[in-house]
Amino acid sequence: MEPETKQQILDAAETLFARKGYKATSLRDLTMNAGVNLASVNYHFGSKKRLLEAIFERRLQPLNESRLQKLKEIRKAAGQQGENPAVREILKVFIEPVLRARVSHKGEIFLLNLVGRAFIDLDATVQEILRRFMKPLSDCMIETLSKALPEIPREVILWRLQFVLGALGRTMFVYRNPALGKPKEVPDVDPETLLEYLVSFATKGIEEPGYAKSFKNAPSPGGRKGRRKVK
Amino acid sequence: MEPETKQQILDAAETLFARKGYKATSLRDLTMNAGVNLASVNYHFGSKKRLLEAIFERRLQPLNESRLQKLKEIRKAAGQQGENPAVREILKVFIEPVLRARVSHKGEIFLLNLVGRAFIDLDATVQEILRRFMKPLSDCMIETLSKALPEIPREVILWRLQFVLGALGRTMFVYRNPALGKPKEVPDVDPETLLEYLVSFATKGIEEPGYAKSFKNAPSPGGRKGRRKVK
DNA sequence: GTCTATAGATTGATAGAC
């Protein structure tokens, strides 16, 4: 009679999972915060694991479907103009929705903290579920980046995507995360600025031509070129 | 009478902490694998937490001291030549020793998996200890990078260092990690190649001039320049 | 130093009254 209970559990769960992680959040913590009975989680969701799946279904699934569609639009548009898709646009589609998404029911909690936490969670349950939800988008990212950078070997692209995933995961985890306090290594900026920082960084790194097929086994020409005399 | 026990605990602990994480490794698992008694961890180390500190002291501390010294040498050498230090060299000093370090007592386990795990561990205990061990090196990295890139605002450098930390952490975590199986998103390469991949990527990203002081608020000029006609 | 035994706390899940 109270379908509200289910929502309250979901809301409290994503807040606590974002703040402390999945394993470290007990069902007692969770139900206390939600103002519901301990047994109601198992009644409504079956288990703690299926509660986590429900959260991903509510928050991550629509986000990923939207990103997947935008990726396909980029590829289509580029194909019609006879061009390869632009790396910067691809990365922006992947990164932007995550940095913008907020959990609306409470101003302070960010979906990005939740997903960021999940992304670096060591718990096998979390890894398995997240991997399942990310797989289609992940596959499409690999394919689209390969199209955008035909000179770069697939192996290199795959590793560079891992680097971007790492950078994004850490960003989501440390950005305005109340659990971390205010470490001075992480200055506060608005989301738009942060997005630009990360997209610029990732684009430059991914486009690096040092491992283009024609240059294979020739390490990056960069090296010392960045040096300048001290004034 | 058996100082060997202490070593066996340390060896088994770093193997298991690397494979499953700190929290997920129970003292029962650990002492079973080490072939010692359950109570001996608390006898020799006082607590599970102090065992973790002992591992960092044995593995991470000498690594960081070596990196710190090399960083200072780079700054000194560059200063004598009237130049700024090269970003690529700074990053290489930071990244290389970690990707090369192996735990010698067993061929399959890598120190990098251990530190990589710790780096992305959500457990508050792990975070606190790791932060303490990394602080001096982290501070020196910030200062040296600021010297190398005087046109880039400190805020931007700090975030870019976070991006590099994320990329390195993820690399350490996924590289040849037996617990992950063989996901085809992570192709196997030898350590030297991986080092080149990551250093090139990070150098390009960190050197990106889009947020140099003179360009402030002017987003990266990159954009569509990377596009090419499809043949 | 090593061992057994167990304290003391916390966990996810469930049975059964209402």
Next chain:
DNA sequence: GTCTATCAATCTATAGAC
């Protein structure tokens, strides 16, 4: 659907015999 009470399985840490 909600609640209380509890089970069964963990865990870290320790007391005390040898």
